[in-house]
Amino acid sequence: MDDHLTGILSNIGVISFVALSAYLLLLTGEISFGQQAFFAIGAYTAGIVTAMWQLPFWLGLGAGAAAGGAAALFVGLPTLRLHGLQFAIATLAFAEAVRILFELFRYQVVRDGEPVGPNGIEGFRNIRYIFEHDVSATQFMLIIYGLLGMTLFGFFLLERSRLGVAFRMIGQDGLLAAAQGVPVFRVKLMAACLAGAIAGLGGGLYAHLTTYVEPAIFDVMLGVHSLAYGLIGGLGTAFGPLLGVVIDIGLLESTRWFAGYRMIVFGGLVAVLLIVRPRGLLDERLVHRIRRLVSRRPPPAPTNAAVLGEEPS
Amino acid sequence: MIPFIQTTLDGLMVGSSYGLLALGFALIFGVMRRLNLSYGPSIMVGAYLGTLLYIQFGAPTYVVAIVAVAGSVMAGVYVERLCFAPLGVGAGVASMVSSFAIWMQLEQASLLMLPRHSYPFPSLTSGELLSVGPLVVRPDYLIMLAAMLAITAALHLLLYRTRFGLGLRAIIENSVAASLSGIDVRSTMLKAFALASAIGGVAGFLVLSANQQVTAMLGMWATLKGLIAMMIGGLGSIPGAIVGGLVLGVIEVHSQTLFGPQVRDLAAYGVLFVLLVLRPGGIFGTAAVSESAAHRGGDRWTTT
Amino acid sequence: MEAMLEIVDVVTTYGKIEALKGVSLSANRGRITCLLGPNGAGKTTLMMTVAGVLKPRQGSIKLEGNELVGLSPARIVGNGVALVPENRLVFPQMSVRENLLAGAYQRKSSGEVAADIEQMYTRFPPLKERREQLAGTLSGGEQQMLAVARALMSRPRVLLMDEPSLGLAPIVVKEIFGIIAELNREGVTIFLVEQNAHLALQVAHHFYLMEQGRVTFSGTPGELAEDEVIKRAYLGTRRSAG
Numbered sequence: 001m002d003d004h005l006t007g008i009l010s011n012i013g014v015i016s017f018v019a020l021s022a023y024l025l026l027l028t029g030e031i032s033f034g035q036q037a038f039f040a041i042g043a044y045t046a047g048i049v050t051a052m053w054q055l056p057f058w059l060g061l062g063a064g065a066a067a068g069g070a071a072a073l074f075v076g077l078p079t080l081r082l083h084g085l086q087f088a089i090a091t092l093a094f095a096e097a098v099r100i101l102f103e104l105f106r107y108q109v110v111r112d113g114e115p116v117g118p119n120g121i122e123g124f125r126n127i128r129y130i131f132e133h134d135v136s137a138t139q140f141m142l143i144i145y146g147l148l149g150m151t152l153f154g155f156f157l158l159e160r161s162r163l164g165v166a167f168r169m170i171g172q173d174g175l176l177a178a179a180q181g182v183p184v185f186r187v188k189l190m191a192a193c194l195a196g197a198i199a200g201l202g203g204g205l206y207a208h209l210t211t212y213v214e215p216a217i218f219d220v221m222l223g224v225h226s227l228a229y230g231l232i233g234g235l236g237t238a239f240g241p242l243l244g245v246v247i248d249i250g251l252l253e254s255t256r257w258f259a260g261y262r263m264i265v266f267g268g269l270v271a272v273l274l275i276v277r278p279r280g281l282l283d284e285r286l287v288h289r290i291r292r293l294v295s296r297r298p299p300p301a302p303t304n305a306a307v308l309g310e311e312p313s
Numbered sequence: 314m315i316p317f318i319q320t321t322l323d324g325l326m327v328g329s330s331y332g333l334l335a336l337g338f339a340l341i342f343g344v345m346r347r348l349n350l351s352y353g354p355s356i357m358v359g360a361y362l363g364t365l366l367y368i369q370f371g372a373p374t375y376v377v378a379i380v381a382v383a384g385s386v387m388a389g390v391y392v393e394r395l396c397f398a399p400l401g402v403g404a405g406v407a408s409m410v411s412s413f414a415i416w417m418q419l420e421q422a423s424l425l426m427l428p429r430h431s432y433p434f435p436s437l438t439s440g441e442l443l444s445v446g447p448l449v450v451r452p453d454y455l456i457m458l459a460a461m462l463a464i465t466a467a468l469h470l471l472l473y474r475t476r477f478g479l480g481l482r483a484i485i486e487n488s489v490a491a492s493l494s495g496i497d498v499r500s501t502m503l504k505a506f507a508l509a510s511a512i513g514g515v516a517g518f519l520v521l522s523a524n525q526q527v528t529a530m531l532g533m534w535a536t537l538k539g540l541i542a543m544m545i546g547g548l549g550s551i552p553g554a555i556v557g558g559l560v561l562g563v564i565e566v567h568s569q570t571l572f573g574p575q576v577r578d579l580a581a582y583g584v585l586f587v588l589l590v591l592r593p594g595g596i597f598g599t600a601a602v603s604e605s606a607a608h609r610g611g612d613r614w615t616t617t
Numbered sequence: 618m619e620a621m622l623e624i625v626d627v628v629t630t631y632g633k634i635e636a637l638k639g640v641s642l643s644a645n646r647g648r649i650t651c652l653l654g655p656n657g658a659g660k661t662t663l664m665m666t667v668a669g670v671l672k673p674r675q676g677s678i679k680l681e682g683n684e685l686v687g688l689s690p691a692r693i694v695g696n697g698v699a700l701v702p703e704n705r706l707v708f709p710q711m712s713v714r715e716n717l718l719a720g721a722y723q724r725k726s727s728g729e730v731a732a733d734i735e736q737m738y739t740r741f742p743p744l745k746e747r748r749e750q751l752a753g754t755l756s757g758g759e760q761q762m763l764a765v766a767r768a769l770m771s772r773p774r775v776l777l778m779d780e781p782s783l784g785l786a787p788i789v790v791k792e793i794f795g796i797i798a799e800l801n802r803e804g805v806t807i808f809l810v811e812q813n814a815h816l817a818l819q820v821a822h823h824f825y826l827m828e829q830g831r832v833t834f835s836g837t838p839g840e841l842a843e844d845e846v847i848k849r850a851y852l853g854t855r856r857s858a859g
Contacts (some may be wrong), residue, residue, distance in 0.1 A: 031406060078590040085348065086593040089544050090586055096537075097582040100575055220533065224350070224413050231410045260425065267418030271411045275399045278407035476722065483708050483719045490706035493668055495694035495723040495771050 006137045010209055012249050013144035015229075017202020018222070019241035020151060023230035024195040028188050029171035031084065033223045034075075034091030037098040038068035038196040040218035042203025044102065044118055047213065050129040052109050052117050057129050061147075061204040068200020069193045076192035080185060095223055102215040123214025127207045144205050151198060155238035167191055232270055234282025243281060315447050320570050321563055326454035328562020329461035330523075333516035334539030335546060335554035336468070337509035343485040343549040344505045350412040351392040353536030354419035355510050356517040359384030361423040363518070364432050364527050374435040374522070381521075382514035388419055389510025393503055420532045431528040434521040453523035460519055464512060465555055472551070481505055485549070513539070541585050547597035556596055621646040621806045622667070622698070622775050627676030629659075629666045636662040637673070638830035644775065644808040649801050651821035652810045653850040659830040660810045661703050664779045667808075668700040669693040680775065695723050699773035703780045703810075705764040709753025713744050716752050716763055720770030730770070737766040740796070758789035765796065775806045782813045794820055814850040818843060826850065 021035040042064035049060035079090045108117035118124040130140055158164040166187050169177040178184050207213050229244030248266065277283060334352075341349045363381035366372035372380075396411035438452040472478035480501050483491040492498045517535060521527045538561070543549075546557025561581060568580035588596075620643035629637040636659045644650040652660055665671045667678055669690035678685045685693050699720075708716050717737060721730045738745035741762045747755060752763060761781055768776060781797070782790040790813065798820050801807050811817035818824065818838040826834035826849050834841065834849070 026406075031409075082589060082593050085548060086544070086589050088348075089540065090589040093541070093582040093586040093589070097579055097586065100579045100582070103575055220537070228410050228413055231406060261421070263417040263421035264425075267414040267416070267421075270414035271395050271418075274396075274407045274411040274414075278400060476718075479711075479715060479718055480722055482711060482715075483722075486708045486710055487706055489670060490702065490708060491719070492670065492690035493694070493700050493702055493706070494719045494767060495691050495699075495721075496719065497689065497691040499689070 003137060006141050008250065010137070010141045010144055012245050013141065013148050014202055014206045014209055015226075015249060016148055016242050016245050017151070017205070018199050018226045019229035019233075019245050020155070020238060021195040021199035021202070022223075022226040023235070023238065023241040024155075024167075024191055024198065026227070026230055026235060027167045027171050028191045029084070029174060030080070030188065030191075031088040031227065032091040032195075033088055033220065033227065034095030034098075035195065035199045035226050036218045036220075036222040037075075037091075037095035038072055038199035039203040039206065039222070040098060040102060040213070040215070041071050042068045042200025043207035043213045043218075044105075044124060044203075045200070046204030047124050047127040047207045048107070048117065050208070051124075051127045052107075052111070054111075057133070057208070060129070060208075061201060064204030064207075065197045065201040068203065069197035071200075072192045072196025073189065076189050076196075080188045080192060092220065092223070095218070096220065099215045099218050102218070121215065123212060123216075124207070125212045127211045127213070130208050131211070140209065144209070147201065147205065151201070152238055152242075159238075163187070163190070228270070231280050232273060234277075234280030234286070236279070236282045236284040236287030240280055240282040319448050320566050322448060322450070323454070324563030324566035325559055326451070326458050326562070327566055328542075328559035329454075329458045330516050330520045330558070331538045331542040331561050332461050332555040332558025333464060333512055333519075334535055335542035335558045336464070336551065337513040337516070338539040338543045339546075339549050339551050339554040340505055340509040340512070342543070343551070344481065344502050345397055345408075346549075347397065347408045348412070348540075349392065349397070349506075350409060350536060351388075351396070351415045351419060352509075352513060352539060353534065354416045354423070354532040355388035355392060356385045356513045356535045357423050357532040358388040358419050359386070359514045360434075360517050360521055360527055360531060361426050364434060365426055367435055368432060374437060377435055378518050381518040382511050385514030385517065386507050386510045389506050389513075390503065391415075392419075393506040397506070398499065398503070416532065416536070423532070424529060429529075431526050434525055434527045436525045437519075437522045440525075451523070453519070457519045457523060460515060461555065461558075464515065468512075468551070477501070477504070541581060544585055545588055545596060547594055550597040553597035560596070619646050620644065621681060622808060623677075623679045624663075624667065625677045625679075627663070627666060627673045627678065629662055629671050629673045636830055637666065639676070640827070640830070640832055642825050642832055642835065644806055645823065646806055647801070647804055648822040649797065649807045649809060649820050651817045651824040652808070652827055653812075653814050653817060653824060653846065654827035655851055656812075657829075658827045660827055661779055662830075663827070664700060664702075664777055664810055667693075667698065667777060668702075691723070694771050694773070697772075697774035698777065699768035699771050699775075700777040701761075701764045701768045701779065701781060703783065705757075705760045707752040707755070707760050707763050707767070709751065711752060712749050713752055713755070713763055714748045716767050717744075717770050720767035723771060733770055733772070737769065741766055757785050758792070761785060761789070761793055762796075765793070769800075773805070775808060776800065778807065778809045780810055780812060782811060782816065790816065812850070814847045815843070818846060 018035050018039045021038065022032055025032045025035070045067040046060035046064035049055050049063045050057055075091070075094050079087055082090060102118065103121045105118050106120050108115040108119060110116070114126075116126055135143075158167070166177065166182050169180065169182060170184055170187060174184055225248070229248065230241040231244070232247065233242060233244030234240030273281070338349070338352055341352065359381040362384040363377035366380055367377050392412060392415050396415055397408050400408045400411065436453065437456055441452070443450045443452055443455070472482055480491065480496040483494065483496055484498055484501055488498050513535065517531065542558040542561045543554050544557070545560055546553030546555070564580055564584055565577050569577035622644040624643065625641050627637050627640045628635060640659070640663055642652070652663070654660055662671065666673050667685070669685065669688055669692070673686060676686070680696055680698060683696065685696065685698065688696070708719060711719070714734065717734050718730070721733065724730050738748065743759050744762055744766060747759065752760065755763060765778070765781070778797070781793050785793065794816055797807060797809070809817065809821070821838055823835070823837055825832050826846070828849075
């Protein structure tokens with residue numbers, strides 16, 4: 001497989017993690033502009049574990065995911081009781097604060113006569129575990145997609161579990177869900193932790209893919225993009241955010257069709273798309289219909305909340 | 314003592330521009346109940362158009378000002394028509410994401426106009442510092458402060474002494490009740506958007522002329538500052554926007570003087586975060602913003 | 618007896634749910650027409666459809682022959698139809714006077730508007746007392762008066778009222794209904810949705826019963842025994858349980 005294609009596919013794979021992270025929170029009705037912070041935390045943690053402490057790759061990834069989840073828990077506790085927009089801005093403030101903190105963060109050790117480690121604004125270079133251990137680009141891509149596949153499988157299980165139903169219930173109507181006995185805050189916190197861990201995992205993969213991370217990468221743009229992917233691709237299924245990533249990075253970045261005008265075209269397309277389909281391409285209705293076709297079983301009756309949440313036509 | 318007052322004064326001046334930016338944000342949010350992420354980029358379009366005239370044709374400063382504001386209004390109307398008008402009240406997040414998509418669009422369009430990272434921008438004054446007793450004042454900043462006060466006063470008159478202002482306030486309180494009273498909600502929203510963009514355009518022009526340059530970060534900068542200032546002052550509150558802007562300015566300048574530019578930004582975000590956690594309504598809001606107010610803007614009506 | 622407001626076969630949906638399944642009724646000029654029915658029947662949906670806040674999927678709503686469907690709520694007010702919404706929906710942070718001014722938003726002559734405001738103060742003395750007070754601090758009954766007065770400020774030819782008695786003490790309700798009767802005597806056509814069937818039947822010239830998005834009865838008070846009406850208004854017609 002040619003390197004260019006491998007690179008793009010790997011990129012898509014890694015960014016999908018942070019898109020899924022924002023999506024998970026969206027399911028519970030929370031808008032987060034800050035998932036890139038956990039992506040960053042995962043990236044730096046994984047890099048420190050492998051490049052500086054010379055520990056195995058999987059440990060690095062695990063640490064990245066754990067760090068992401070822990071940070072999410074830490075931030076989620078005071079903020080999840082906030083209402084929609086306040087929460088969104090709080091996540092933005094948090095993520096930007098994290099980014100600035102990484103600009104100030106210096107931690108270096110000497111390996112083979114060279115200093116290695118995060119160096120403030122200059123970032124963290126030489127996260128070369130993959131290359132030092134002879135993993136080819138294609139192999140790493142497969143690792144990325146393997147992990148992505150496992151994450152998607154996790155989502156698949158989640159959608160069918162009580163927890164997943166609780167997520168969507170809260171997303172539709174938090175008061176109604178609470179009235180039904182759902183421990184709303186705890187469930188949201190769980191969603192936040194999972195989302196943080198997913199982003200952290202993605203960050204760890206990203207760091208090793210590019211071998212170099214710097215704070216500037218983890219900016220507001222990345223955060224809003226992650227959110228946008230789910231909203232463009234559709235909120236009905238975990239494939240929605242993936243679709244969004246594919247459309248942005250796959251279609252537009254790699255084809256040099258609209259070089260120079262790419263964002264103008266993409267931006268306009270997204271705006272028009274959202275007029276026609278405010279819940280994205282693969283929205284709940286479409287996914288519901290696809291599932292009916294596939295399973296050929298009568299669908300469960302839609303809840304009042306689900307129906308009343310839509311605009312009167 | 315004097316340095317402290319000096320720094321605070323500088324902070325208030327810088328804060329005036331933040332206040333104006335927040336004012337535009339608050340106006341749009343109050344009326345639409347949604348965040349317009351294209352706010353900064355709209356200002357950027359206007360500023361860039363003005364800059365283009367300046368460097369290509371040597372346009373005089375007042376022309377640049379007019380073009381900056383007009384461009385900002387045009388871009389704002391474009392955003393409103395595309396992202397907000399077609400999407401009803403139910404699709405809250407979609408409007409915001411749509412406005413983000415247009416942010417990307419407007420930013421790239423601006424950069425196509427002027428690709429370099431920074432360009433010179435005409436200034437309003439010669440730059441000579443004024444002395445007020447032991448304190449030093451930059452005249453450009455003084456103009457910003459004066460503009461902020463003037464615009465705030467004008468807005469107050471508009472809101473409380475005109476029919477249009479009455480309609481706007483009614484929509485802010487309850488858009489369903491407003492339409493039932495005979496107020497043309499869609500047309501008023503569009504005008505409010507244009508007004509907010511104009512205020513933003515003025516803020517942008519004043520800041521750029523004080524700095525005598527415009528950079529590619531303008532869009533992001535304006536959006537972030539406006540948003541933070543608005544949140545500090547209280548979501549959607551108009552007096553809050555001004556106060557929030559001033560507070561942000563003071564915090565920033567003090568932090569920068571004490572610890573440097575990075576801590577300045579960190580301090581702003583830190584204060585915002587802490588404020589949101591402790592007092593989500595902001596300085597002027599209630600201590601806890603209620604579900605109905607934040608979610609539905611008091612628009613709820615039940616069915617029988 | 619001519620129909621002032623004619624509603625024919627209106628279907629309004631919420632997503633997939635049909636809240637109004639083809640409603641036809643009319644309000645005659647100069648009369649009080651009442652719409653009764655249990656919760657969830659679609660009465661408020663109908664009012665909101667007439668007022669233009671909701672758009673029907675099909676059907677027509679004509680005011681003296683002019684089609685109202687498709688017009689914005691503001692245009693419908695301009696055509697002379699004003700709604701006093703359920704739950705009043707006054708503007709809480711605006712004063713009583715400003716609320717009244719809002720109701721007069723479309724009127725051109727400020728002199729006439731000022732005169733009308735004075736008239737409202739005469740008709741509703743509590744509003745005069747509290748004219749600079751914030752509407753959110755008024756009692757339920759006062760807010761109801763304010764909501765009615767605000768709607769009247771547009772000088773409507775048809776006044777729609779959605780549950781004016783909701784949440785009010787009996788004495789206040791009597792007052793409100795007294796005002797309704799008075800307005801009608803002055804020539805205003807009134808179309809009224811009510812839960813309080815007893816009171817409604819005392820003022821109505823004609824009434825309809827609505828259940829589950831359909832009109833199930835049309836007639837004058839007296840045509841149907843009052844307790845039968847009340848039963849249907851609260852419980853609906855007999856349906857098999859479960």
